[in-house]
Amino acid sequence: MITQVFSKKNRALLSELVRTDFKLRYQDSILGYLWSLLRPLFMFVILYLIFARVLKSGGGIPHFPVYLLLGIVLWNFFVEMTTQSLGSIVGRGDLIRKIHIPRWLIVFSSSIAALINLGLNLIVVLFFMTLNHVQPLDTAVLLPLIIFEVYILALGLSLFLSAAFVKFRDVIYIWEVVLQAGFYATPILYALSFIPNVTIQKILLLNPMAQAIQDARYSIITHSPLVITTWRIFNGGWYVLIPFAVVIFVLFFGLTYFRKESKYFAENI
Amino acid sequence: MASDKSSVIKVEHLNKLFKLPTEKTNSIKSAVVNFYRTKKTYNIQKALHDVSFTVEEGEFFGIVGKNGSGKSTLLKILAGIYAPTQGLVKVEGQLTPFIELGVGFNPELTGRENVYLNGALLGFSRKEMQEMYQDIVDFAELEMFMDQKLKNYSSGMQVRLAFSIAIRARSDILILDEVLAVGDIEFQQKCYDYFNELKYRGQTVVLVTHDMSAVRRFCGRALLLDKGKVVEIGDPDTIAREYEIINLRNAEKYLNKEDKDPKYHDRDGNREAEIIEVETFSPKSNKVQKTFFANEEKIGVRITFLAHQDIASPSLGFIFRNSAKATVFATNNHIKKVKTKDLKKGQKLVLECLIDNVFTNDKYTITCAIESTDFAIIYDRIEDVATFILSGHDLAHALVHPPHDFIVREGKG
Numbered sequence: 299m300i301t302q303v304f305s306k307k308n309r310a311l312l313s314e315l316v317r318t319d320f321k322l323r324y325q326d327s328i329l330g331y332l333w334s335l336l337r338p339l340f341m342f343v344i345l346y347l348i349f350a351r352v353l354k355s356g357g358g359i360p361h362f363p364v365y366l367l368l369g370i371v372l373w374n375f376f377v378e379m380t381t382q383s384l385g386s387i388v389g390r391g392d393l394i395r396k397i398h399i400p401r402w403l404i405v406f407s408s409s410i411a412a413l414i415n416l417g418l419n420l421i422v423v424l425f426f427m428t429l430n431h432v433q434p435l436d437t438a439v440l441l442p443l444i445i446f447e448v449y450i451l452a453l454g455l456s457l458f459l460s461a462a463f464v465k466f467r468d469v470i471y472i473w474e475v476v477l478q479a480g481f482y483a484t485p486i487l488y489a490l491s492f493i494p495n496v497t498i499q500k501i502l503l504l505n506p507m508a509q510a511i512q513d514a515r516y517s518i519i520t521h522s523p524l525v526i527t528t529w530r531i532f533n534g535g536w537y538v539l540i541p542f543a544v545v546i547f548v549l550f551f552g553l554t555y556f557r558k559e560s561k562y563f564a565e566n567i
Numbered sequence: 568m569a570s571d572k573s574s575v576i577k578v579e580h581l582n583k584l585f586k587l588p589t590e591k592t593n594s595i596k597s598a599v600v601n602f603y604r605t606k607k608t609y610n611i612q613k614a615l616h617d618v619s620f621t622v623e624e625g626e627f628f629g630i631v632g633k634n635g636s637g638k639s640t641l642l643k644i645l646a647g648i649y650a651p652t653q654g655l656v657k658v659e660g661q662l663t664p665f666i667e668l669g670v671g672f673n674p675e676l677t678g679r680e681n682v683y684l685n686g687a688l689l690g691f692s693r694k695e696m697q698e699m700y701q702d703i704v705d706f707a708e709l710e711m712f713m714d715q716k717l718k719n720y721s722s723g724m725q726v727r728l729a730f731s732i733a734i735r736a737r738s739d740i741l742i743l744d745e746v747l748a749v750g751d752i753e754f755q756q757k758c759y760d761y762f763n764e765l766k767y768r769g770q771t772v773v774l775v776t777h778d779m780s781a782v783r784r785f786c787g788r789a790l791l792l793d794k795g796k797v798v799e800i801g802d803p804d805t806i807a808r809e810y811e812i813i814n815l816r817n818a819e820k821y822l823n824k825e826d827k828d829p830k831y832h833d834r835d836g837n838r839e840a841e842i843i844e845v846e847t848f849s850p851k852s853n854k855v856q857k858t859f860f861a862n863e864e865k866i867g868v869r870i871t872f873l874a875h876q877d878i879a880s881p882s883l884g885f886i887f888r889n890s891a892k893a894t895v896f897a898t899n900n901h902i903k904k905v906k907t908k909d910l911k912k913g914q915k916l917v918l919e920c921l922i923d924n925v926f927t928n929d930k931y932t933i934t935c936a937i938e939s940t941d942f943a944i945i946y947d948r949i950e951d952v953a954t955f956i957l958s959g960h961d962l963a964h965a966l967v968h969p970p971h972d973f974i975v976r977e978g979k980g
Binding site: 306307309310311313314315317318321322325392393394395396397398399561562564565 | 585643646647648649650662667670671673675676680683684686687688690691692693
């Protein structure tokens, strides 16, 4: 199954699709690929000025600007991957109507493009970590696993959204609203300790994005007790498994829905 | 080498339905609204109805049919683009569909980048593409333009590039759709050469086309679809003839509606005598009116005149014009040395001619006239009436194809 999925033919096509995505994205821009690095760079400057200097919303968390940046980078990856995948099937309608290529390959190629961008953003994060004298932590080895978790969550959603978008064009507007709400429901710009009610803290952390962002901050930036993670708040209880269960459910649901709908993409687009 | 020919495509009792929403339901609001409505807001269109056939290994198989007969739907099901509603579709081996040339071409990418992208869609790795890149460019004759964006190419250049890539495709079964519909004569020749090569190579090909001469030339067998049903599967000559008959029936329906009434045509003359009817007929079937003729049939022309005054020996004549307005045939009673009688007021005259069908496939009109003996006075003259269609010839690029011998012998010396 897996060998068929990643057959030579599919890999060649995938790399060509990703290449095209990247070429077209920075089409006619003078700095081109550099924008992939410049965007998080400028974002950091803005975050630093507003949240670390003016608002001082750090609540004593060490290396707060980098802490913020990492959260934003992960969240942006999630947003970029889901929104780009959402339109990917409809956007490639000309291909789907005319040639039989595995449909998931199209969603997969947008996800790879987002993943590459995440890689570039993480380089910027690393750069500011060194600049901020963040001490290297042995928990950093967990970061790839955390990114994998976010990726799987976003992939499940992407599969569902892209297939649903073929039938219902409202999906894009609904998803925008969900992302807006998600941005504030996830402790990205604020420290979770700002919320006085512990129950609400717990509920917010059941969201896999919140859990993943907090875990990522814990694993590479600081072990300061102010960084609230699921492991800490639930004291190792079985509740910690809920975010992972959500991720697995979303992937399974997305895959099933996509497989069911993909047969009719060509006629419905 | 496979000793026995085995079927590589097997289609059994294939049905395909399309739900066509009367109002397009792709917003959630309408889906919700419609959910509570008992009345369905879509029409069901049956695109394919109980289609069964097989294609054998190494066969050049044609699928023909009018627009909307379901042939493209059938092709898309074979290619795995559409899912069948009912029935069985079995395809053995790898299949490359060219539903269209240049699939995935992006106008914002350069020619070079598009070659690689299109190649990947046809199943080539980047390395394989690098190896054949130069051949592709040479064949397309576009060396100078490869680093320009595709949007700056002419449509002819785009087709050339797409075709050069397409012919590299190697898979067990090739599916070609309407490839012949684009391009000029020179390009069509390239297509034909490619088809010949495929045939010679023993490649399994499914060709979907309107072009009956291509079907006759290349296909071993063909399938005729009409309104989603298989009319016949058989040798290309039979199929091509059937196809033309179906086409002509339709054309005839359409012709019968228009140009019955001489009022709508350019008309000249003092009307001392009048042309009251112009029609074509079949000499075989009891001289019934007929507006399409197959290649072996004679064309009957009947013109009825009515004199409003006494007229001395009128001159009668008519010409055929083809769709390009070229006169391909002309005759009159002087040329044929037929002397006409004097006409009394109120008397009718009928002219009947039987003409050997030496013309080629086209739409023709009759222009006819009744004039005084010396052609000095035009009594009545009507331009381009009684349209009729000729079909069934293999060639369409010459005006006439008179009976002739064709002898090839060895020269001396």
